[in-house]
Structure formats: C-alpha cells, structure tokens
Amino acid sequence: MSASGIHAFVRLTARELVRFVRQPSRIVATLGTPVLLWLLLGSGFAGSFAPPSGHAATTYAAFLLPGVLTVSVMFTAILGAISLIDDRHAGFLQSVLVSPAPRWAAWGSKLAGASAIATAQAALLLPAAAILGLPAGTLGHLGALAALACVAVGVAGLGLALAWRVDSVQGFHGVMNLLLMPMWLLSGSVFPLEGASGWLRAVMFVNPMTWPTQALHASLAGVFDPIAWGATILFAAAGVALAASTIGSRR
Amino acid sequence: MPHAADASESDTIAIRARNLRRTYPGSRGRTPRVALDDLSLTVPIGEWVALLGPNGSGKSTLIRLISTADRATDGTLEALGSTIGRGTTNARALRAYKSGLGVVFQSPGLDRLLTIRENLLAQASLFGLSGRASTERIASAARRFELVDRLDDRVGSLSGGLARRADLARALLHHPRLLLLDEPTAGLDYDARTRFLDTIAALRREAADAGTPLTVLMSTHLMDEAERADRVVMMHEGRIVADGAPSALRGAIGGSSLRSAGSAAAPILERCLLNVSIAPDGGIIGRSGDREALAAAASELARAGLPFEVSPPTLGDAYLAATGRPLSEGSTP
Numbered sequence: 001m002s003a004s005g006i007h008a009f010v011r012l013t014a015r016e017l018v019r020f021v022r023q024p025s026r027i028v029a030t031l032g033t034p035v036l037l038w039l040l041l042g043s044g045f046a047g048s049f050a051p052p053s054g055h056a057a058t059t060y061a062a063f064l065l066p067g068v069l070t071v072s073v074m075f076t077a078i079l080g081a082i083s084l085i086d087d088r089h090a091g092f093l094q095s096v097l098v099s100p101a102p103r104w105a106a107w108g109s110k111l112a113g114a115s116a117i118a119t120a121q122a123a124l125l126l127p128a129a130a131i132l133g134l135p136a137g138t139l140g141h142l143g144a145l146a147a148l149a150c151v152a153v154g155v156a157g158l159g160l161a162l163a164w165r166v167d168s169v170q171g172f173h174g175v176m177n178l179l180l181m182p183m184w185l186l187s188g189s190v191f192p193l194e195g196a197s198g199w200l201r202a203v204m205f206v207n208p209m210t211w212p213t214q215a216l217h218a219s220l221a222g223v224f225d226p227i228a229w230g231a232t233i234l235f236a237a238a239g240v241a242l243a244a245s246t247i248g249s250r251r
Numbered sequence: 252m253p254h255a256a257d258a259s260e261s262d263t264i265a266i267r268a269r270n271l272r273r274t275y276p277g278s279r280g281r282t283p284r285v286a287l288d289d290l291s292l293t294v295p296i297g298e299w300v301a302l303l304g305p306n307g308s309g310k311s312t313l314i315r316l317i318s319t320a321d322r323a324t325d326g327t328l329e330a331l332g333s334t335i336g337r338g339t340t341n342a343r344a345l346r347a348y349k350s351g352l353g354v355v356f357q358s359p360g361l362d363r364l365l366t367i368r369e370n371l372l373a374q375a376s377l378f379g380l381s382g383r384a385s386t387e388r389i390a391s392a393a394r395r396f397e398l399v400d401r402l403d404d405r406v407g408s409l410s411g412g413l414a415r416r417a418d419l420a421r422a423l424l425h426h427p428r429l430l431l432l433d434e435p436t437a438g439l440d441y442d443a444r445t446r447f448l449d450t451i452a453a454l455r456r457e458a459a460d461a462g463t464p465l466t467v468l469m470s471t472h473l474m475d476e477a478e479r480a481d482r483v484v485m486m487h488e489g490r491i492v493a494d495g496a497p498s499a500l501r502g503a504i505g506g507s508s509l510r511s512a513g514s515a516a517a518p519i520l521e522r523c524l525l526n527v528s529i530a531p532d533g534g535i536i537g538r539s540g541d542r543e544a545l546a547a548a549a550s551e552l553a554r555a556g557l558p559f560e561v562s563p564p565t566l567g568d569a570y571l572a573a574t575g576r577p578l579s580e581g582s583t584p
Contacts, residue, residue: 004376004381007376007379007381008376008377008379010376011372011376011377012373012376015365015369018364018365018369019362019364019365022364022405023364089358090358090359090361090362090363091356091357091358091359091360091361092360092361094320094354094356094358094360095354095356095360095374095377095421096377097319097320098318098319098320098349098352099349099374099377099378100345100346100347100349100377100379101376101377101378101379
C-alpha cells in the first residue's frame with residue numbers, strides 16, 4: 001500500500017463526501033424514507049404489538065428503532081454504490097482506471113465514502129434510543145454505531161460488486177430491491193425472530209442481515225451478543241471481499 | 252513480465268501496434284463483432300496523428316487499447332517503451348506507463364458536482380502529486396488554459412467549450428508524454444473546436460521547445476480537425492485504409508473535384524470519364540486528374556444549365572477514394 005495510493009484513496013473518499021453534501025435531495029430521500037417508515041409502522045402497529053419476553057423495548061416504536069437504523073444505512077449505502085454507475089456514464093471512472101492510482105483506491109474510496117455517510121446519517125437517529133427508554137448506555141451506543149458501520153460496509157460492498165457488473169441504474173435498483181427489501185423484512189427488524197413461524201424462522205436464521213440487526217437490538221438493550229457480533233463482522237468482511245474481488249481484478 | 256521494448260526503438264517510437272485485433276462477443280447468438288482487424292501502426296515520438304474515420308471504424312477502440320481501458324484479443328502493443336495489454340503482468344511497469352499517459356475521452360472525465368479545482372486536485376492525487384506540487388501544477392494549468400477565474404466554479408455550470416478545456420487541463424496536469432484524445436471536440440461549436448486544436452498545437456510547440464516532445468493521437472471524423480495533424484491515419488471497419496500527411500493523402504488522389512447539386516449531372520460526368528460518387532448531402536462529385544476531362548465536364552454542365560463548382564480534393568475525397576464510402580457514413584458493424 002503506497003503513500004501515493006493512500007493519498008489517492010483519501011482524496012477520492014473526500015470527493016464522495018463532497019458529492020453527498022452537494023445533493024440535498026439525496027440527503028432528504030435517504031433520511032426521510034426511514035423516518036417516515038418508522039412513524040407509519042410505529043403508529044400503525046402500536047396497539048397490536050406485544051414485545052417478546054425479555055426484550056428491552058416496551059413499545060413498537062422502540063422495537064422498530066434498530067430496524068429503522070438498519071434500513072437507513074442500507075438505503076444510503078446502496079445509493080453510494082449506485083454512484084459507481086454514474087461515474088462510469090460520466091467518464092470519471094474511466095479517467096480513474098487509466099491513471100496509475102491502484103485499483104483498490106478506486107473501489108476502497110467508494111466503499112469508505114458510502115459507509116461513512118450511511119453510518120453518520122444513521123447516527124443522527126441514534127439519540128432516539130434514549131428518548132424511547134432503551135437502556136443502551138454509552139457502550140451500547142458505540143456498539144450500535146459499530147454494528148451500523150458493519151451493515152454499511154457489507155451492503156456497500158455488495159452494491160459496488162453489483163454496480164460494477166450492471167450498466168443501468170434502473171437494472172441496479174431492480175436487483176437491489178429484489179434482494180435488499182426481503183433481507184430487511186426478514187431480519188427481525190419489523191417483527192421479532194422469536195415470534196416467526198417455523199419455515200420463516202429458518203429463512204430469517206440464514207439471512208445475513210438478521211445478525212447485524214440482532215447485534216443492534218442487543219447493543220441498544222445494553223447487552224453483548226457474541227454470536228450476532230461474529231456474524232456481523234463476517235457480513236462486513238464479506239462485503240469488502242466481494243468488492244475487492246469484483247473490482248480489484250480486471251474485467 | 253512487461254517487455255521493455257528495444258532501447259533504441261523506445262527512444263524514437265511512442266506507439267507500435269502489431270497485428271492488433273479486438274473482437275467483442277456477439278450477444279444472443281450473433282456473430283462476434285470485429286472492432287479492430289489485424290491493425291499495425293507505428294507512431295514516432297513527438298508526432299501528432301489523427302485517426303480519421305466514421306463511427307464504428309475502430310478509432311475509439313484503438314485509443315481504449317492504448318489507454319489500457321481495454322485489452323486486445325490478439326496482437327501486440329508497445330507504447331512509451333512498455334508492452335501493454337496482453338503480455339503485461341507487472342503492475343509496477345503498468346503504473347509507470349500510465350504515469351506518462353494523458354487521456355481525454357469522449358465524455359469529459361470530470362465530476363460535474365465538483366469545482367474545477369477539486370477535480371484537478373483529485374486528478375493530481377491519482378498521479379501521486381500532492382501538497383505544493385499539486386497546487387503549483389493546478390495554478391499553472393489554470394493560467395495555461397485560461398481557467399483562473401473559473402477554478403472554483405462547479406463543472407456542471409460550465410459551457411461545453413470551457414468544460415473541454417478543463418478536461419484537457421486535467422489530462423495534462425501530470426505532464427504526460429503521450430496524449431490520447433478520443434473525439435475531444437464532440438459537441439463543441441466551430442470556434443470552440445478551433446480554439447481547442449490551437450491549444451493542442453501550442454502545447455506541442457512548447458513541449459518540443461522544452462525538449463520533452465509530446466506525442467498526440469487523436470480520433471476524429473471531421474476533416475478540418477484531421478488537417479491540423481502531422482499525419483492522418485484513415486480507418487474503415489477496423490482497418491487502416493490510408494496513412495500519410497494530409498497533403499500527401501489529398502495529393503495522392505490527384506486532380507480536382509467537380510461538384511454539382513443536380514442528379515442529372517451524374518451521366519454527364521460519367522460521359523466525360525470522371526470518377527463519379529455521391530456526396531453525403533446528395534450532391535454529385537466527379538473526380539479526375541485529367542484537366543481536359545474536367546474542363547470538358549465543366550462545359551457540358553454549363554451547357555446543360557447545371558450549377559457546379561470546382562475544388563481541390565479534400566481528405567473526405569481521399570477517404571471516399573480509399574473506401575468507396577463517404578466519411579460521414581458509419582462502418583457496417
């Protein structure tokens with residue numbers, strides 16, 4: 001990893017952040033959608049929700065918070081990955097790829113930029129945990145932030161690998177919606193894993209998004225869940241490996 | 252290993268392509284498309300070469316191969332002393348080659364959401380320039396390309412001509428030895444095109460005066476652009492069909508052209524033994540090296556009341572003579 005490679009990586013990551021700030025509609029869309037989801041679902045199911053035994057959440061709004069944080073990170077990380085397609089169409093990606101900068105600086109900056117933006121944006125919603133009475137504490141908040149960062153890295157890596165192969169934004173959206181929405185719905189974000197029926201529970205068990213969500217639930221409850229954390233870190237590592245193997249090598 | 256080209260050759264040759272071939276797989280059972288077909292080309296250091304041909308003739312494919320954005324299916328390609336594409340495995344040698352390369356693609360390689368300065372800083376970082384070195388290069392480029400007052404404007408707010416100048420500043424920021432221009436004036440009006448080409452010519456003069464010659468390979472489908480180059484390489488269906496100085500290519504077809512708007516001119520020109528072809532605008536062109544035949548045709552047309560004009564041959568005529576097709580007509584895919 002050369003100094004010039006690191007410099008290119010830092011500069012290109014900064015570019016991702018600047019681009020995000022200069023697109024107000026992107027900020028509104030990625031922050032507004034989960035908040036709206038939270039308000040609507042939280043209010044709609046408020047009367048019919050019974051928290052699972054031993055769960056820290058006493059209301060549906062509190063139970064839904066980790067799921068809202070997760071979906072916020074997923075949306076933002078995916079939009080960050082889509083910008084790879086924009087860069088390709090605009091010609092910017094080509095100018096990066098024919099430069100002597102290492103290939104990892106190109107995909108790494110996309111991954112880092114998308115993950116940082118997604119995590120920072122979700123962090124804005126994190127104080128709601130205290131308002132909703134979740135006993136997270138300082139360590140719990142830090143743990144939640146780390147779990148969100150892992151979700152961001154995993155999803156951004158998956159998105160970048162797909163964006164490298166797909167040439168149209170529409171095609172990308174189609175595939176990601178098909179993949180990400182079921183992953184989120186079956187992650188224990190909307191309804192608890194414990195209450196699911198047999199086959200659905202099995203599907204939720206193998207869903208890679210379930211474990212970061214469980215790590216979030218645990219962190220916001222002030223509990224450490226080693227299995228969920230192990231799987232969460234694995235999810236992030238898989239995202240990095242996927243992006244590296246797809247973009248790192250020549251097409 | 253990257254094969255270092257022969258030392259004496261690398262001192263004089265910027266690009267050497269041998270039997271280059273690029274095919275793209277056909278989709279849904281279609282036959283593969285041949286973009287470059289057994290193409291061989293040598294470009295000496297310091298030369299300005301224009302690749303002239305219509306869309307689909309293989310110009311952009313050749314530039315993409317030399318820029319490392321794509322790889323040849325077959326053949327060898329050496330540039331700036333290194334073997335690139337097929338056969339290159341050494342990442343360090345490839346990086347060294349790319350350090351000497353400046354590329355302007357058809358789509359500007361600039362981020363429209365960033366300012367010109369931010370784009371140039373990003374470009375500088377890609378070429379290992381940082382701190383004072385990058386600041387000085389950007390200031391110098393801004394002066395050179397008359398961008399000083401616009402450095403902090405976002406690229407999205409610039410006119411097409413200004414964005415192209417900024418893109419050229421980007422491509423030259425690291426002082427490349429080989430500049431690849433893929434239809435760099437696409438979308439610009441005549442004045443902006445002329446200004447862009449004047450800049451290229453001035454840059455070459457300055458580089459030559461400084462003892463660091465700049466080689467330029469530019470693709471275009473416009474005759475007036477190609478006229479500015481030292482040498483024109485005409486391409487058709489992935490092959491080189493003519494190669495030489497613009498004046499030599501024009502001179503090679505000999506004589507003059509006689510153009511008439513009316514289709515009734517065709518039989519008259521044929522009767523006078525002129526080579527007859529149809530121009531893209533539907534006009535009839537008769538060509539001959541025989542002055543008497545041209546004079547006879549002119550008097551026949553005048554007698555028939557058909558308006559006409561006589562002009563010296565153009566690169567378009569040379570292209571038509573070499574391929575049987577006008578320059579504005581795309582190659583068969």
